[in-house]
Amino acid sequence: MSARDRILAKLRANAPQIPLPVPTPQLDAHYAARDRQESTLDRLARFRTGIESFHADVHVTLEESWPELLARLCAEKGVSSLLYGAATPAGQRLDAAAFAANGTALRPWAGQVEDIKADLFHKVDAGFTQARGAIAETGTLILWPSPAEPRTLSLVPPIHFVLLDAATIHPTFFDALRAENWAGGLPTNALLVSGPSKTADIQQTLAYGAHGPKELIVLVTTREGAAQ
Template sequence: MRSAKATILARLKKHLGDAGKVPFSAEPAAVPQKLDRAQNVDRFIRLLRENRAHVVPIKRDDIARVVKNQLQQRGVGQLMGAGHWLVSLEELEDEIAFSTFYSTIDGHKEALFNSVPAAITGSHCGIASTGSIVLWPDAAEPRSLSLVPPLHIVVVEQNAIYNDFGDLIKSQCWSRQLPSNVVLISGPSKTADIQQTLAYGAHGPRELVVLLVE
């Protein structure tokens, strides 16, 4: 009598048929097309919007005004972020209740998980070919800051958008300086695990607002 392992392998071989006899092709895969900066920015925006992210191209001096507008549109009156963002948004102090991370999330966890509706973070860079934003979490901007609040506002620099992931790691020499945690996001959190019904916000922010700084 054959073992269960042998039976499973025999069935697999039967279903494979002649699939394993296809001759190997040594022809290299097509090299992804390199786009110029403007094309990369356009593709980055398009893919993010297709993934239901809200992208707002802005000038640096408009960050505070646009943040205020985005929060007001959603009826949000509290924003959490690292200390350096409070300097950029200090003109909103009379209108927005700020919470601040300093060096760690210690002392802020209860507010973060129970009462903070929105958070703002910076980003490391963007990837045009997938419409992805690269976060490089640290003590000031931990992963929780972009993961827990229902609304995540992230600032991305246009001049930090790379063609693809390979271009990014090569240009920045990641083999020499790889952090312990790199996060790639391409839109708000979504899942279809439950009855194959697409739902947003199950494992992270329901909304992603990308402030794309010229």
Template sequence: MSSSAESRERILSRLYNAQQYGRDAYIPQKKVWNIKSQSKDKNIAEFTERMSAVRTEVFRTKGTEWVPALQKLVEERGQKTLLHAPNTPVGKALGANWAKDSSCKLITWKNTIEQFKEELFTCDGAVTGSLGGIAESAAVILWPTVEEPRLMSIVPPLHVVVVEADKIYTSFQEAIKKLKWNKDIPTNALLISGPSKTADIELILQFGVHGPTDLIVFITE
């Protein structure tokens, strides 16, 4: 019998004995989560403070007031195009309330990534929805889909995210519990904390290296 075959038999024998007699078996202890939870106002205040500390612009609005506020903002900055996903709640609100005479044109995500690649890389910014935010780690939770793909939050230099005030959680653990990820976990959930940044070069923090240089968050009531 070869050495590899002997090793295999030895491992299988140990596993069998552990099952039969309970010897050499390791059973990890179940950890109990200590889920912190605080008031909605405190969550919003901490989320805003910590996101602002990493160069994120945070605004509070009611209903769809974020749309004209965003329009004014991008027009003042001279941006010409803004990408959105028309079939999402955020995309529908944007399309319904965006002034037609705006100097910034709404671009609709359509077709496949391969077919839309040329338009995607020329957009000045993109707007997406979110699953919520996390106050403790100053992050927004994204769940990219076919209708609103991940590239929308990576490629354009400006990323705008709309977060519902009631969905800003104290901690990641609370978000997992409230969003019931034990039953319906996203296949590609993302946590975004500020514009893209890296400290790989001489340990100096640089912003806007591998993604958007600007992140704007609208907290809506």
């Protein structure tokens, strides 16, 4: 008998001692009772308050003008090398010349991580990805890395720029995974991100930039034109 079979046998042998069938958890009742019925703008406001409290920068902009904003922010942050996925719809809108004019070299991800590991760890200043959505309740970004936008883009460079469409903000995590039927198909890696990397492991003192990005900068696009 394998360890597997022995463990399962032990668990099964002992199962009948529990007399009653345990009821199925009622998640809907809990969440429905707390449904806020809020507008997109209200959700955006809650998302923003949340993620800013976790030390992220949020810039709200019109859909058509985010590439310019990104180039400007890169210049402000002194980003000399920005890594991104060139094959995504967002990536296709980045204009190398516009960035170069501001002193930022656009670097499309190419090859496997092993091919660029040294640069990724030592040379790249910032990574750019899209967000799949966000969560208003906690101020959280939803990232689904993909072949076009690998996982390390949002992890290794010291600055992470994220593009978020305000229309994709869900009230809660529960709402997001229900509405989008996550259980029906998850990527290799799905992520919730709420701010730059941090730690309070030394004397409960909060310090940012533990192992992941030191800065998280969110560009929120909106059709209502609620720019700051």
